[in-house]
Amino acid sequence: MLYYLHELTEWIAPLRIFRYITFRALGxxxxxxxxxxxxxxxxxxxxxxxxxxxxxxxLDSRTLFEMHGGKAGTPTMGGLLIxxxxxxxxxxxxxxxxxYVLITLATMLVMGGIGFWDDYLKVTKRNSKGLNARMKLxxxxxxxxxxxxxxxxxxxxxxxxSQLMVPFLKDPVVQNLSVLGTLIFCSLVLTGATNAVNLxxxxxxxxxxxxxxxxxxxxxxxxxxxxxxxxxxxQVPYIAGTGELAVFCGCLLGAGxxxxxxxxxxxxxxxxxxxxxxxGGAIAMVAICVKQELLLIIVGGVFVMEAMSVIIQVISFKLxxxxxxxxxxxxxxxxxxxxxxxxxEGRDLEVVETMITTRFWILAMxxxxxxxxxxxxx
Numbered sequence: 001m002l003y004y005l006h007e008l009t010e011w012i013a014p015l016r017i018f019r020y021i022t023f024r025a026l027g028x029x030x031x032x033x034x035x036x037x038x039x040x041x042x043x044x045x046x047x048x049x050x051x052x053x054x055x056x057x058x059l060d061s062r063t064l065f066e067m068h069g070g071k072a073g074t075p076t077m078g079g080l081l082i083x084x085x086x087x088x089x090x091x092x093x094x095x096x097x098x099x100y101v102l103i104t105l106a107t108m109l110v111m112g113g114i115g116f117w118d119d120y121l122k123v124t125k126r127n128s129k130g131l132n133a134r135m136k137l138x139x140x141x142x143x144x145x146x147x148x149x150x151x152x153x154x155x156x157x158x159x160x161x162s163q164l165m166v167p168f169l170k171d172p173v174v175q176n177l178s179v180l181g182t183l184i185f186c187s188l189v190l191t192g193a194t195n196a197v198n199l200x201x202x203x204x205x206x207x208x209x210x211x212x213x214x215x216x217x218x219x220x221x222x223x224x225x226x227x228x229x230x231x232x233x234x235q236v237p238y239i240a241g242t243g244e245l246a247v248f249c250g251c252l253l254g255a256g257x258x259x260x261x262x263x264x265x266x267x268x269x270x271x272x273x274x275x276x277x278x279x280g281g282a283i284a285m286v287a288i289c290v291k292q293e294l295l296l297i298i299v300g301g302v303f304v305m306e307a308m309s310v311i312i313q314v315i316s317f318k319l320x321x322x323x324x325x326x327x328x329x330x331x332x333x334x335x336x337x338x339x340x341x342x343x344x345e346g347r348d349l350e351v352v353e354t355m356i357t358t359r360f361w362i363l364a365m366x367x368x369x370x371x372x373x374x375x376x377x378x
Contacts, residue, residue, distance in 0.1 A: 001092050003018055003093070004018075021226070021243050021247060022246075024094065025093075025219060025223075025250030026250060028247050028250040028251035028254060029089075029251060029254035030254060031089040031254065032085040032255040032258060033258045036254070036258020036259055039081070039084070040258065043078070043084075043269075044075055047076070047078070052076060052077050052119075052123050074267060074269065074270055075268070075269045077123075077272045078259065078263065078272060079272050079275020079276065081255075083112045083274070085251075089251035090105055090251045094247040094248055094251075103150055103285065104245060104286055105282075107281045107285040108281055108282035111140065111278050111282070114136060114143075114277055115277035116272075116273075116274045117131055118130040118131035119272040130273065137195075140187075140277075140281075143190075144183075144188075144190040144191060145183050145187055151186075151288070152182060152183070161288070162176045162179075162181075163177070163291060167292075167374045168374060169378060186293070189288060190281060190288065192284075194277050194280035194284060195277075195307065196307040197211060197279050198280060199303075199306045202331055203331055203335070203356060205263050205267070205361075207275075208260050208271065209256075209357065209361040210302045210360060213365045213368040214300050214364070215249050216253060217299045217371045218292075219253065220372055221286075221292050221371075222242055222286060222290050224236060225237060226238075226239065236291075239291065256279075265357065298370055301367030302364045306329040306330050309328045312324050314328075331356055331360060338352045338355060
């Protein structure tokens with residue numbers, strides 16, 4: 001919306017700055033962050049008043065329950081704060097008619113809606129099972145087919161959406177995946193990333209801090225993909241219009257930083273599936289639009305490790321009856337190890353969670369930087 005202020009440049013020359021994506025990305029980030037601080041306390045208060053608290057199950061692990069049982073009752077569904085601030089900021093600072101922005105924003109809201117349904121069932125049933133896993137995956141795949149189908153049908157993106165790009169290579173490995181192949185591949189990317197972020201959401205500030213790192217990486221990747229000069233120089237696909245996704249990523253980053261203000265240890269609110277599914281869906285959709293889907297494996301390295309730890313744990317237990325990790329996802333494995341070490345050394349156990357989270361943030365930033373660096377390695 002604010003983009004159109006540049007049309008008044010003839011009368012007020014400084015308004016030309018609203019044409020620039022870099023300025024609007026920063027403006028969107030600042031707006032989302034400030035909005036989070038302004039309405040965060042009120043929203044948390046409303047969640048408390050409605051008694052929307054996080055349930056914690058003792059069935060999965062007694063040790064895990066002992067470590068996190070005190071968090072039971074902390075307001076959840078805090079992802080609503082992320083959804084609200086990103087939506088408002090994006091509509092303010094991005095070009096509202098941009099198809100890439102609209103489909104990415106819609107993906108975030110739909111995935112957030114699926115997460116909200118899951119959180120609602122958890123709260124009302126007073127357990128942590130929530131929505132049936134198969135049903136959740138079915139809805140995610142359904143939206144994946146709808147969103148990617150839109151990109152395939154849209155003339156501006158049709159030529160690119162069916163290509164398969166691989167990091168470190170400047171040309172597509174596959175020029176045309178076919179309609180069905182494109183739908184399946186992109187839906188797998190969308191669903192996989194969405195649930196990987198969800199699995200990472202287990203410690204105060206962990207998922208949002210890692211998502212912020214990925215948002216920064218894809219902000220830069222989207223800006224390059226939408227800029228003809230930079231895309232040609234760095235030998236990546238130039239896709240007109242995707243530069244606006246840098247504004248969306250800026251809003252996502254600002255909202256993430258604002259949410260982290262309340263979610264850092266000890267957390268005053270949890271994002272729940274409402275936030276984690278929305279974040280994963282949004283980042284994955286940006287990756288699909290700028291044709292950097294496989295780069296998510298690098299940029300979202302922490303999310304990949306978390307998801308793989310669960311897969312390995314389940315397969316190992318079913319085949320051999322043994323567990324590879326003390327507990328999965330991976331952050332709980334290191335939490336168990338560090339807790340045991342802290343007990344032996346007589347250190348404060350409260351520091352363990354912050355220590356694990358901070359180290360995972362460092363890994364997330366390294367992965368994001370490496371993902372950006374691949375732009376020069378082609």
